[in-house]
Amino acid sequence: MSGGSVLARNANEATRSSADARLSVEQVSYAYSANPTQAPLFTLEATSFQAKPGEVVAILGPNASGKSTLLKLIAGALAPLSGRILLNGFVTHSLTPRTRAQRIAVVQQESLLLFPSRVWEFVLQGRHAHGRSLRFESDDDVMIAKNALAQVGAADLSDRSMDQISGGEKQRVILARALAQQPLLLLLDEPTLHLDIAAQVDLLHTLRRLAAENRYTVVVVTHELNLAAEYTDQIVLMQRGRCLRVGPPSSIYQRELLEQVFQTPLTVELGPSGRPRVTVLSDRQ
Amino acid sequence: MRPVTLRRIFLQCSILVVILFVVVVIALKFGAVPVSLYALGHDLLRVLFGQSSQISSDYGLIVVNIRLPRILLAILVGASLSVAGTSFQALLRNPLADPYVLGVSSGAALGAILALIAEPYLALSPALSALLTPLGAFLGAAATVAAVYVLGRREGQIDSSTLLLGGVITASFLSAIITFLMSTITSGNTRGMAFWLMGNLSTSFQKSVYWFLGIGFFVAAGAIYTTANDLNLLLAGEKEAMHLGVDVPRVRLVVYIAASFLTGLAVSVSGAVGYVGLIVPHVMRLIFGSDHRTLLPTAALGGAIAVVFADTLARTIVAPTELAVGAVTAIVGAPLFIYLLRRRLA
Numbered sequence: 001m002s003g004g005s006v007l008a009r010n011a012n013e014a015t016r017s018s019a020d021a022r023l024s025v026e027q028v029s030y031a032y033s034a035n036p037t038q039a040p041l042f043t044l045e046a047t048s049f050q051a052k053p054g055e056v057v058a059i060l061g062p063n064a065s066g067k068s069t070l071l072k073l074i075a076g077a078l079a080p081l082s083g084r085i086l087l088n089g090f091v092t093h094s095l096t097p098r099t100r101a102q103r104i105a106v107v108q109q110e111s112l113l114l115f116p117s118r119v120w121e122f123v124l125q126g127r128h129a130h131g132r133s134l135r136f137e138s139d140d141d142v143m144i145a146k147n148a149l150a151q152v153g154a155a156d157l158s159d160r161s162m163d164q165i166s167g168g169e170k171q172r173v174i175l176a177r178a179l180a181q182q183p184l185l186l187l188l189d190e191p192t193l194h195l196d197i198a199a200q201v202d203l204l205h206t207l208r209r210l211a212a213e214n215r216y217t218v219v220v221v222t223h224e225l226n227l228a229a230e231y232t233d234q235i236v237l238m239q240r241g242r243c244l245r246v247g248p249p250s251s252i253y254q255r256e257l258l259e260q261v262f263q264t265p266l267t268v269e270l271g272p273s274g275r276p277r278v279t280v281l282s283d284r285q
Numbered sequence: 286m287r288p289v290t291l292r293r294i295f296l297q298c299s300i301l302v303v304i305l306f307v308v309v310v311i312a313l314k315f316g317a318v319p320v321s322l323y324a325l326g327h328d329l330l331r332v333l334f335g336q337s338s339q340i341s342s343d344y345g346l347i348v349v350n351i352r353l354p355r356i357l358l359a360i361l362v363g364a365s366l367s368v369a370g371t372s373f374q375a376l377l378r379n380p381l382a383d384p385y386v387l388g389v390s391s392g393a394a395l396g397a398i399l400a401l402i403a404e405p406y407l408a409l410s411p412a413l414s415a416l417l418t419p420l421g422a423f424l425g426a427a428a429t430v431a432a433v434y435v436l437g438r439r440e441g442q443i444d445s446s447t448l449l450l451g452g453v454i455t456a457s458f459l460s461a462i463i464t465f466l467m468s469t470i471t472s473g474n475t476r477g478m479a480f481w482l483m484g485n486l487s488t489s490f491q492k493s494v495y496w497f498l499g500i501g502f503f504v505a506a507g508a509i510y511t512t513a514n515d516l517n518l519l520l521a522g523e524k525e526a527m528h529l530g531v532d533v534p535r536v537r538l539v540v541y542i543a544a545s546f547l548t549g550l551a552v553s554v555s556g557a558v559g560y561v562g563l564i565v566p567h568v569m570r571l572i573f574g575s576d577h578r579t580l581l582p583t584a585a586l587g588g589a590i591a592v593v594f595a596d597t598l599a600r601t602i603v604a605p606t607e608l609a610v611g612a613v614t615a616i617v618g619a620p621l622f623i624y625l626l627r628r629r630l631a
Contacts, residue, residue, distance in 0.1 A: 077527065097530050097532050097533070098530040098532070104528075105528070108528075115380065115570060117575065125529055126529065128518055134512075136288065136289060137288035141288070
């Protein structure tokens with residue numbers, strides 16, 4: 001693709017309606033060093049992929065492969081060393097925190113609370129970026145928060161305290177707050193980390209449904225190979241700061257490739273849903 | 286779902302205003318010289334209608350010229366310390382943060398003392414030299430917050446216990462320097478060592494000082510109030526606040542400067558009165574919830590009530606002698622601090 005056409009497309013995108021959210025990660029690299037004079041401790045080599053509205057993308061890879069760094073770059077929390085990340089034609093890192101929060105919602109691994117609040121108060125926090133800094137929530141805000149809770153099936157939790165609900169319920173409430181932001185792009189960093197299997201499946205199922213219903217673009221960092229295969233449209237496979245391959249699960253889930261990336265013997269077969277399924281083999285077999 | 290509304294905040298604040306009024310009347314009535322409620326009402330009406338010259342009784346003079354300014358001072362000091370405490374708690378993400386516990390009050394006291402020592406040598410106009418003490422206190426407070434912030438960091442994150450420990454050590458170190466300065470320097474106008482270390486409200490000031498305190502309080506507290514929503518989100522962590530749309534560096538700067546200023550204001554006129562900024566926000570959180578849009582104004586009024594009340598106790602318990610108001614707040618505050626600390630660790 002020539003430079004000219006990229007620019008033309010971006011100009012075009014910026015004028016389109018918000019429903020046409022599209023994420024474009026273009027040759028993004030990053031280097032982290034504790035001391036500028038020393039060699040970087042961690043580098044992310046040029047990574048590119050695109051995602052359409054309604055698409056769920058999983059970033060997969062072993063620990064320290066650069067998954068979370070890539071997610072932070074997409075969120076605009078880090079500035080790339082080279083390349084750029086566009087959301088609807090806007091460079092995510094250059095947006096003000098307020099504008100960014102109107103377009104990108106981030107669900108982090110854990111959410112600490114100093115003074116536990118009610119679930120509905122927590123979800124209303126998602127409305128912060130929509131409006132002036134010192135403001136009182138409108139009826140619209142309340143309705144959006146209620147809808148967000150309903151969308152993740154947590155309407156009945158509304159009046160509970162955040163420190164009195166289970167891990168799975170908490171994760172759904174955090175997701176509801178992200179939905180209340182009414183973003184174009186939803187980013188999740190290992191959302192299934194502390195959840196039991198039922199809650200994990202439930203969360204990814206919910207994400208899949210939300211992406212379809214609300215036309216979100218969803219990017220999720222996860223270790224769950226089988227859940228990613230089952231519920232995502234695109235996989236970004238990472239290893240030691242390099243993006244090895246981008247594509248649909250069927251093209252990524254190949255035995256040799258996954259064995260090499262995850263450094264463990266495994267088999268790949270087709271599951272009942274027609275999606276690939278990975279079984280990790282112990283060394284003795 | 287019942288989000289915070291301006292109307293509800295007004296309602297809650299007006300309840301506190303009524304309580305404050307009652308406490309002020311009690312404070313006016315009680316003291317080494319008792320005053321009847323009737324005479325009190327009579328004299329206060331005269332003050333209100335600008336006929337204070339007609340107050341002939343000695344009682345009236347005591348009430349209007351001694352107790353009233355002192356109560357006004359207590360209100361301003363209490364509100365400032367309480368808002369500063371609330372702000373530091375959000376800024377440092379530590380529910381036990383308080384200007385006194387963190388050593389910020391000691392830093393402000395040291396700054397004020399240095400300003401008082403320097404004042405005669407600077408040959409400033411009277412108006413400017415009156416501002417020198419609060420300025421010194423503000424700079425002392427701001428420098429101490431910065432130092433404690435650096436001390437309290439471990440691996441790039443603020444660590445709750447390290448922060449408190451750093452604050453306590455800083456407070457002790459600065460108090461030692463204050464003790465040293467007050468013991469060696471015999472300049473006439475530096476008030477007493479006990480004033481700076483424990484705090485009291487017995488100093489009387491010129492009228493302009495009360496105006497300065499009042500306006501300073503409303504400007505700084507107003508600046509903090511504009512970030513009330515941001516502070517709610519900041520409690521969940523800086524990264525999360527950023528993702529929710531908070532301009533974290535700007536909010537941190539505004540709150541840091543304004544809260545240091547409020548501490549400096551209070552300390553420059555009353556010394557290091559402790560624990561007000563710790564207890565009052567906690568009580569208000571229990572009653573009204575932890576939303577800063579409600580918490581900041583209710584904490585300001587609660588702080589005023591608490592310090593007026595504590596000072597009335599300080600004046601009356603051992604009358605005709607007086608306790609330092611800081612001793613009263615510390616007797617109540619320190620055990621409460623231990624309780625909160627243990628509950629957190631559990």
